[in-house]
Amino acid sequence: MSLLRKINRVLLTLVVLMVVLLLRRTLFGVPPRPKLTDHMKDPGIAHHDVSETTPEPDEDIPVIICASEEHMGGAMAAINSVYSNTDASVFFYIVTLQDAVKQTRQYIEQTRLREIKYKIVEFNPMVLRGKVKPASARPDLLHPLNFVRFYLPLLGIRHRRVIYLDDDVIVQGDIRDLYDIELKPGHAAAFATDCDLPSTHEMVRSVGMQTTYMGFLDYRKQEVRDLGINPNQCSFNPGVFVADVNEWKKQKITKQLEKWMEDNFRRNIYGSALAGGVATPPMLIVFHDKYTTIDPLWHVRHLGWGPDAHYSDSFLEGAHLLHWNGRFKPWLYPGVHLDLWEKWFIPDPTGKFALVRPKRERH
Numbered sequence: 001m002s003l004l005r006k007i008n009r010v011l012l013t014l015v016v017l018m019v020v021l022l023l024r025r026t027l028f029g030v031p032p033r034p035k036l037t038d039h040m041k042d043p044g045i046a047h048h049d050v051s052e053t054t055p056e057p058d059e060d061i062p063v064i065i066c067a068s069e070e071h072m073g074g075a076m077a078a079i080n081s082v083y084s085n086t087d088a089s090v091f092f093y094i095v096t097l098q099d100a101v102k103q104t105r106q107y108i109e110q111t112r113l114r115e116i117k118y119k120i121v122e123f124n125p126m127v128l129r130g131k132v133k134p135a136s137a138r139p140d141l142l143h144p145l146n147f148v149r150f151y152l153p154l155l156g157i158r159h160r161r162v163i164y165l166d167d168d169v170i171v172q173g174d175i176r177d178l179y180d181i182e183l184k185p186g187h188a189a190a191f192a193t194d195c196d197l198p199s200t201h202e203m204v205r206s207v208g209m210q211t212t213y214m215g216f217l218d219y220r221k222q223e224v225r226d227l228g229i230n231p232n233q234c235s236f237n238p239g240v241f242v243a244d245v246n247e248w249k250k251q252k253i254t255k256q257l258e259k260w261m262e263d264n265f266r267r268n269i270y271g272s273a274l275a276g277g278v279a280t281p282p283m284l285i286v287f288h289d290k291y292t293t294i295d296p297l298w299h300v301r302h303l304g305w306g307p308d309a310h311y312s313d314s315f316l317e318g319a320h321l322l323h324w325n326g327r328f329k330p331w332l333y334p335g336v337h338l339d340l341w342e343k344w345f346i347p348d349p350t351g352k353f354a355l356v357r358p359k360r361e362r363h
Contacts, residue, residue: 060091062159066145069100073353075167081344088176092118110349131261150257166239173320188247190292192299195234238283240299257282307334
């Protein structure tokens, strides 16, 4: 009987402790311990690393940039160029996938970038299920991080306005000048149009780059013709833009973009073989005639369109931002104007990312 009494006492003690804990939670509002699956309720976000810097919305210029394992050195060079060319306080939202979180953190903490203010945001690619087909003429355009720009409200941003940058850019100007652009009433974003830079026209024609809606949308499809968009109207490149987060939410921009992704998934409205792949067409449709234009020198692009896509040195010196959009990235070979990019490159301390350069011949 003595053993039974001891067991009963232990059980009674455990019951009392449970009651006390429940009363404490009720009276003092102690939140329940989060479940491991709680972060999956918001399909766009997998995890925020709270060990990093906390942003100050009234003081910082927020910059969103994606850091995939394949383009990690490019993202870090872009961050370095932004940070090095301004006296403003910049806060970086660095978006990546789960398998690259550790490399991203090490790249920052073990290099000169350790001084930046940042937060690593893990993106959940499951948000794209039923919206993106696995086949493409250029598989790299289907990388989940290419669609992060669609989901700004899901990134946990505490700022009213943000700058989005692709990972293949270099910023030569003061990022504060881009951030301070005045967006027109009712506009959720500002882009540079593809027809605004006369200095690029000859180069664009020489490499066959499209600068109108015709190069991105399939006008053989009735759904595209029903939009009433002139096929010769100037397009824009969504690799660099300024966004008003509140206006984005108000207009349900993300829902609009998802609608076109889902329609394309079912009926192939715009082909991935066209110039913009599958990420640019929804942006062109949703923001048609509903965006503010930025200074074209803040988005000098097409540097990665081909090995012959050269600009004059004097023109590039005056550009505020350079974009190697296209197949020929500045960390690969062949490429153009590699010296302008390499001055901001920081070697990967993990050794996973390396520049691709031709081997020198031995004499």
